[in-house]
Amino acid sequence: MPGMMRAMASEKQVTPSDRSGGAWRKGEKEPPCDVCAAFRRPRSVSEVAEWDLNAKWFGVSPLVLMENAGAAVARAVRERRPEARRIAVFAGSGGNGGDGLVAARHLSAWAGVDVYLCAAPDRLRPEDARVNWELVRNSPFIRTRTCPRAEDVHELARLLDEREAYDVVIDALLGAGSRGVPREPIRSAIEVIRAQRRRGAFVVSVDLPSGHPETGRVEADLAVTFAWDKDEYQKEPFPRVVVPIGYPVDVAFRAGPADVQALVAHSWTRKGERGSVFVLGGSARYPGAPLLAARAAHLLTDLVTVSVFAEAPHSAVPHELIPLRLPGKMFTREHLPLLEEALRRAHAVVVGPGLGRHPETICALRRLWPLLAARGIPVVVDADALVAWSHPRLRREALPDAHLRPFPAVLTPHAGEFRRLAAFLGLVLPESKAEGEVGSTPDAPPLVAEACAVLELARKARAVVLRKGPVDVLASSDRWAYNTTGDPGLTTAGTGDVLAGLVGGFLARGAAQGLLPSGEGLAFRAAKAAAFVNGLAGEIAAGERGGPWYTAEDVLRSLPAALRRAAEFA
Ligand SMILES: NC(=O)c1ccc[n+]([C@@H]2O[C@H](COP(=O)([O-])OP(=O)(O)OC[C@H]3O[C@@H](n4cnc5c(N)ncnc54)[C@H](OP(=O)(O)O)[C@@H]3O)[C@@H](O)[C@H]2O)c1
Structure with a gap:
């Protein structure tokens, strides 16, 4: 457990040759206990997206995570290029762009910052990115320019070619939500960043180099990736640091709506x-x-x-x-x-x-x-x-x-x-x-002591064990979780x-x-999904009956509402 806390708190440098990422390596002093090891292993991009959703359910605002991510990028830039005076931020339309906009806000207190939004402002998703765009756009200390079309980026490229290169360029065009080969205007914006680097700019990518793993990607001197090194980043490695952004430790273990959504994808079926x-x-x-x-x-x-x-x-x-x-x-x-x-x-x-x-x-x-x-x-x-x-x-x-x-x-x-x-x-x-x-x-x-016991039983029984109780604890041979939805009734x-x-x-x-x-x-x-939904149905039944005055029949009747709440949470 103490090891787990340390893993959350500090920046971790990962180089392309360090293929183990955040995983435990032989020879390190502190052996991982079963409980902590589950926390240290690298995560897939989709798993992290699930944790984002669960964190939101537990009350951690995505705006706070975005603020911490952007602030960490700004810190990484300041530590590595303290002399930088001119900084450009290229932002895309998603969460990655939002992180870049936050970094721009933080850096503007210290250097001249130009922000290039390579998307139409009304296409910004999520909401938190839009909030940050408004903050940046209204700041008298940041110059902004929108480039929603390829032609806009080409015009920008001509303009920048006539000027001295930036000291630092922050690439926040595409992150973990990138799908396939970059489309316009992102493709042209990537070219602009590559040109800036050839002319001496230090390029810092938010989370991962835009376009990764495609060939026409940004060449980054450093990527600042968040909370966990991702499986996908180790397959085609790039220089990166992993920084904490304030996820509660619980999110790695606690059942939430993402567990339900993983199993009830909406689609028409026969x-x-x-x-x-x-x-x-x-x-x-x-x-x-x-x-x-x-x-x-x-x-x-x-x-x-x-x-x-x-x-x-x-x-x-x-x-x-x-x-x-x-x-x-x-x-x-x-x-x-x-x-x-x-x-x-x-x-x-x-x-x-x-x-x-x-x-x-x-x-x-x-x-x-x-x-x-x-x-x-x-x-x-x-x-x-x-x-x-x-x-x-x-x-x-x-x-x-x-x-x-x-x-x-x-x-x-x-x-x-x-x-x-x-x-x-x-x-x-x-x-x-x-x-x-x-x-x-x-x-x-x-x-944690309970989790260890349930984990051990799961291994001995060669089965997943869901131990029901005021807090449900469950385990398989290599992981454990807990669920807190429920009601005394x-x-x-x-x-x-x-x-x-x-x-x-x-x-x-x-x-x-x-x-x-x-x-x-x-x-x-x-x-995990069942424990979460069953507890939620109990809470709904208790709410309707004004306390624990309900039967299993009432819980059954509350299940559709509980399933809908979990499946539609966004
Ligand atoms: N723990 C963490 O690691 C963590 C936690 C929270 C947030 N974050 C940040 O959030 C980011 C993920 O945010 P996100 O899910 O909104 O994804 P994103 O990487 O910001 O990208 C999503 C946007 O890019 C567009 N897009 C996707 N593929 C494209 C392509 N090939 N060419 C052009 N545009 C493309 C999408 O448009 P369409 O919808 O039209 O395709 C969408 O608007 C992370 O990379 C990170 O910066 C990280």
Whole structure:
């Protein structure tokens, strides 16, 4: 944890030969702990965009991040060229341009600054870039010129050719949002910057050289990139420094709307393309539980099949669900061949809600795991099915073999089930301090100590673990996260079934639409998205009922609003 804080706080120089970027290197003094290592690794550009969105949800204004980014660029220029008197900023229409405009504001207190906006001002996106353009345009200390067309840039080029070159040129034309070969007027503006460099200007790119990785890119003496070195920048390296811009550490670990958006990309699909879930649950004692899970899963997918036992009391199966009618009053070995059809069409299976713990059911479940593993169907293991994962008479070796992957499994224990699983897998937990808190160590905050325990359990179980509680903590073999949406009323019966259905729904949707490669990463993301949405639905239900006076049915009814809020957040 202390190492993590240091990584956030200081500028890090990365040279083209330093291909490890921000990752830990052998021989460095402090070994990464599992928790910190997750924070230090380089990130993809799309991952950073997700963190921007989540940071906004947590209350970190994008305007603040832009201010910090631009100020860091200005600092880097001042440190490297303290004698510079004439500085030009070439800004594009996106966030990268906005960072450049902030740098112009900071530098104008110290040198002569000319800003060339290579876009029509009304095309500036995001809003924060527009705010900064207005500030720059109205400053009596900065000269501005707009060049929305290629001809405008050509005219500028002729003008600049007749003058002495700038001491420093800041390239803020295109950043991480760049797509394909630069179009006009950016292409011509890149040429102007290249010409300035040939004539002696020191060129500093914001985030990355505009046009990267295309051939006609800006040649930068330095790029100032933000918060994390990106995977993409290491493939075609350029000289750069990585500077912090004020992301809270939480953003690397906390579930947010970006996790939902990664799995529910809006697009028209044909019937069935949003995936199919099979919910195996129910018994004479708990006939309603699988229906709660199935209805939650159906909000995300096109087809949901749910088991119904002929001799169990009947809850009416909603017409939109497909009942799989099974003889008897609980799940047994005899039913395994009857699951064939439902398994064949399922992109994910939810096992557990209301199944009961009859020894015959436990025995049948132990035979079900290898069947699912052999087919590579992602599975959510919930409630009573967790007993079959940690039953004292079950040999540990009988758990689905990691070599049979892809078999992403998500286990969804509450605190008590978590302790049972840990005991079964031989994991020693520190003394429990409070309900929902699996332990604490003297040198780590409670949440981090919990994360370590959940991470260890996930590795031992060879599954993603979502430990439900006042704060949900989840982990896969190489990462962990937590979720803070929720409400005290979510301890009411049935909300765990809704959560299990959501995990299944997200898993199936992600797998069917190929939004993420199938496997552990998809399972982790599905669990994170489900925890976030389930908690949000609890908050909405509590808001409508004026407190924790609601049932699982109310949470289910609040799910569309919660999903919409997460999916449409921008
Ligand atoms: N942690 C971080 O790293 C971090 C965090 C926050 C902000 N930032 C800053 O924000 C930047 C990303 O901002 P952004 O997403 O708005 O993207 P951007 O890199 O500023 O570019 C987006 C703009 O460029 C245009 N564009 C894209 N490809 C083009 C091409 N080939 N030719 C001409 N124009 C093109 C787009 O127009 P169309 O829409 O018309 O295509 C859009 O207006 C980063 O590079 C960084 O500077 C970084």
